[in-house]
Structure formats: C-alpha cells, structure tokens
Amino acid sequence: MTTEYLVLSGILFVIGALGVLIRRNAIVVFMCVELMLNACNLAFVTFARQWGNLDGQIIAFFVMVVAAAEVVVGLAIIVTIFRTRRSASVDDANLLKY
C-alpha cells in the first residue's frame, strides 16, 4: 500500500516541479506549487498511516495552513502585477536583477 501512495506522491511532485519550471503563467505556476505541497502532504500522511502515529498528519495540517497563507499573499501579488503590467507571465516580471 505504502509504495503506491509514495509513487503517486512522487509523480504529483514531479508534475508540480515541472509545471513550476516550464509554465509561464503565474497562476498556473502557483497551482503547481500547491500541487508540490500536496504531494508532500500525501507522503506525510502515508508515513503517518504506516507507522501509526499522528506526527505526519499534524505536519500536513501545518503545510495546509502555510499554503493558505501563501495563497493569500501570492494571489494578491499576482493580481497587483497583472494590474500594473497587463500580464501574468513570470518571465515578464524580470526587473529585479543585476
């Protein structure tokens, strides 16, 4: 059982990571980040189930809280950027450089 869950978690994580690296749309990148977080959550919960203690599940809750907070801040930034630049592409927001 555990192995299947972990494989699924790995696949989800890789999809999320590839999405972050490849996609340009900030909203999609954002969703991919969520995907990576949830892949981790899945792994935590899996291990919690396997070892029969609640630590993993507690961590999963923390991750959700953090993810929620992140969405609040992140979406606000994305909306602001979109308003000023008329674009939600992460490549267009490239002024903060050398």
Next chain:
Amino acid sequence: MQTPTDIIPHTGGVIGVAWLMIALPLLGAAVLLIGGRRTDRWGHLLGVAMSLGSFVVAVLALVELLGLGEEQRRRAIELYDFIPGMVKMGLLVDPLSVSFALLITGVGSLIHIYSIGYMAHDPARRRFFAYLNLFVAAMLLLVLADNYVGLFIGWEGVGLASYLLIGFWYFKPSAAVAAKKAFVVNRVGDFGLLVGMFVIWTTFGTLTFKDLDVTGASNGTLTAIGLLLLLGACGKSAQIPLQSWLLDAMEGPTPVSALIHAATMVTAGVYLVVRSGAFFFPVGSGASLAVAIVGAATLLAGAIIGCAKDDIKKGLAGSTMSQIGYMMLGAAFGPVGYAFAIGHLFTHGFFKADLFLGAGSVMHGMNDEVDMRKYGGLFPKMRITAITFIIGYLAIIGFPLLSGYFTKDGIIETAVHSDYPILGWLAVLGAGITGFYMSRMVFMTFFGKPRWAEGAHPHESPKVMTIPLIILSIGSIFLGGYLVVNQTLYHWLSPAVGAAAEAPHFDPFTTPGLVTLAVVAAGVLLAWFMYGRAEVPQTAPAGNALVTFARRDLYGDALNESLFMRPGQWLTRLAVFFDNRGVDGLVNGLAATIGGSSGRLRRLQTGFARTYALSILFGAALLTGALLLVGNL
C-alpha cells in the same frame, strides 16, 4: 699636567642667583613674544635692558669669583630635580662659564644696542629683539648648565634662535632656505652630541660635570665619546665637514651674523671641546688629533673661501670659519692651548663683531648693497665705521700688539711645538691667507675709486650704531694683550680646565712668530697689488679653476648634494615606488579582484524567476542526494 679643581656646592650671594642671567632675557623674550604689537613701541628697549641686566649679573658673579681663592672658583648651584634619578638641573659658575657669560652678555648687549639703529626701519623690530633675547638666554644656559642635558637644551635653544633669525626675513626665499639648511645641518651635529651623551650616560652613569670621573674608562670609549662630541661641535661651529650652512646663514640681518654667527653661538663647539676636555686628553686618545685636523683643515678652507667672495658678509663668514678653525686647533692641544683658544675666542668675539657690525654700517649707508665690487672709496664718507673696521682688520690679521696678534700667535706656537708641527705650519699659511683676504676686503671697501651703484649716497650711521663699534674696536686693540701677556687668562682658566706642566709663555721673537709676521705681510702686499693699486672691475672676472673652486665654497654644497641629497632623493623615490606599487598595489589589487569577481557573479541574478526555481531544484536535489549518501554510509 694638572686636572681641574673640584666643583664646590654653593648657596647665596650673586652666584646663588646666577639663574637670573638666564631668566632675565628669557623673560624679555616671553614678554615680547606674548605681548605682541602692544610692546612694539618699547620692545627694543626692554630687550636691551634685559641683556644689560644679564651682563650686570655676570660682572657681579665675576667679582664674587675673584674674591674666592683660586682652588675654590668652581661653584655649582642646584636649581631643581630635572629628571628624577638622572639629572638634577644646576648651574656651574666657574672661570670658564663666567668668561663665556661675560662675552655673551657684553658683546650681546652692544649688538642689542646697535640693532636699535640698524633695525629702526624694520616693522618687525620687536620680534627681532625677542629672538635676540631668546638667543642670549639659550646661549647662557648652554655655557652655565652643570650637566650635559642642560647644555643640550641650551644647544638646541641657540639652534632654534639661529634658525628664527637667519630666516627673520622669511619672505625672501633665499633666507627661508638658508634657515632650513642651517637647521638641518645642525641636526647632524646634534645627533653626534646626543649619541655622545648616551654613551657618557651608559658608561659613567651620570651626565653632571661634577660627578663625571673618567679614570678607569678605556681609551676606546673615551675616543668614541670624543669623536661624537666633536661631530656636535663641528655642526654648531661650522667646521668641516658640517661647514656648509654658515655662508648661507649670512641671509640673516647683520647684527645676527655678528652676534650668533661670529661672536658667540658658533664658538659653542669650542666651549664643548674645552668643557669636555676629559674625553679628549687621556694619553694616546685619538680624539684630540681629530680635533686638531678638523681645526687645521677648516682654518685653511675658510680662508680660501674668504679670498673669493665679493659679498662682504660671506667673506667675513669664511673668515669666521677660519678663525674658529684656529680655536679648534688650539683647543686640541689640551691645557697648553686652552688659554690661547679661549683667548682667541674672546678677541675674535670682539674684532669679528666689530667687523660684522662695521660691514652692517657700510650696508646701512649703501642701501643694503653687499657686493664689495660696488663699494670703493668709502673712507671719507664714513670715517668712524672705516676706522673701527680697520682696527678690527688689523686685529684679525695679527698686526703686532693688537688683540688677534697675541692669541693667534699663541695658537700657532702651541701647534708648532706640539707633536704635529705640520698643523702649526698650516696655521701659519692660513694666517698669510687671512692677511690677503682681509686686506682685499678693506681695499675694496674703503679705498680706491668709488664704484657705487647709481643713487647710492653713502653716509655715516647714527651714534647708536657707531658707539658699539667704537667700544668693540677698543676691545679689539687691548683685550688680547691683557689676556695673554702676563698669562692672565691662563691662570684664570686653569682651575676650570686644568693646567699644563709648564705655563705657556708668550714670546714674540720665535721662528714661527716671525715667519707668521712675514707671511701676513706678504699676503697684505699681494692684496695691495691686486686690489689696492690696481683697478677693481665692477663685475667679477671669470677667474681660473682655483677661483671657481673657492667661489663655490670648495664644492662643499656639491659634495653634500651628491653624497647625501641625491641618494636621499633616490631613497625617497624608492620608498614612494614601493608604497605606490607594493603596498597600495596589494590593497588595490585585492579590492579589484573582489570587485571583478563579484561583478561576474552578479550576472547570475538574471531576474527570471524560473531560473531561480531551477537552481533551487538543483540545490534541493543536491542536498537530498548528499543526505542519501550520508545516510547510506
């Protein structure tokens, strides 16, 4: 040979307040310098009064000393603990120091008075008198201190006063440069004196004359100390090899040349040699021979330089070098020669001050012209100046029965009868050259046809200037005979400096004495044919190699330049190069490397969020891989 008598502690009386001699002019200098312009109106009078006050104290101290027995004439008074455990400051009042004090304050006062007239039109006259007073105070400290530390403070004090007075007209670049040169050259000598003092301290554990006992010290140590002190003496007294500053020092006002650079300060070296006699006269010590050689070499060099100078003051400066050479030569032979050396120092103080002030008086009447080729025929225009100058002239060439005759002849006799008669005969030759250049000076200045510049109206100087001249010329006539003929000075000084096995007897009819007279007469005659009878051209003729050699001060400056100045410049350039390229290069190079590499590293910040994400991924993968690896180990 008999050593000096013991120094006896003293309290009370005039000698007990001998410090007043130093304090009075010091107070004068302080009032004039701090008081500033408020003292302009009466500053010169205060200066003269303070100098005269010192003179009075010196005379009273002399009277008190004369009242004591010969064996008790070295009195030391204690003032305060100067450097606890090392030096107690005190004054040594003995025949030698009182004689010097009398010369300094006596001639000094006359020159103060003369300066009232000479500097009358100078807006900075008050400052001039402040410096003169400072000089008198420092010089008195030099001769009165009962230890080498006090002597050294006075030594530096007169150096400072000399610097300030040479550069008195500091707006003239030549004067500013001359002052600096005098200061720098004197530092070399002071270095010698200072190291000498260090060696004395480490060897004998005291710097006080009273406690200094050289018996038991090795000859090598004594010679080393003697040579170091001689280096100091050479600096202050403008002896070879440190002679180069004196000729340039003539940039100062003429009274300064008379007081500091002829009569008193430049003789400090002779004082040092005589006062430190113990280091020069153990049997077999080489230091006294070095003194004699320095003296003989300088007396010839100064005389040769004097022959070629058209600037009347520089001619006299060469002459001063030469005469101090005589004193050094005399002082080199110990108690036999001390009386003559010190005697010559006193008579020279008078006749050279007389000559310098006379030259100043001539310049005063000739719109500050110093070129003797622009003088000529001045005798009828300024009779008092001319007559006093000629008296000084006769005294310096050793005209029989005038001051210089007795003392110079004494030195020559001493040298001829010493172990090194050749030095004595060189001194005879020097006397001949002296006769030549001094006659040249007199003929070119006072006789012959006038060669004055346009607009010159030669006139006699005011009484305030001529009266000191008259007093000095009277001293130039009689002082030598008084000091030497009955061995007055010898007996007076011997408690302080030691006595010879046999008192030196003055006898004019010896071979060296007669030869000297003949040589001097030949020099005077030669000068008469070249400058008295013949026309003197207004511009100096080119002259042969020897003349150029003398005009260029025997290439002394060129020698210093090539030996010390240029290597010094190379050294500084090397240091600057090392600093710029080495030290700065290291620091700048380091900064440039860091700056450059950070400039390149900066390029990593592309601004593309996905690039960062990729590097985070790689980083995370790397960390994970590493953890896995560590976990498996």
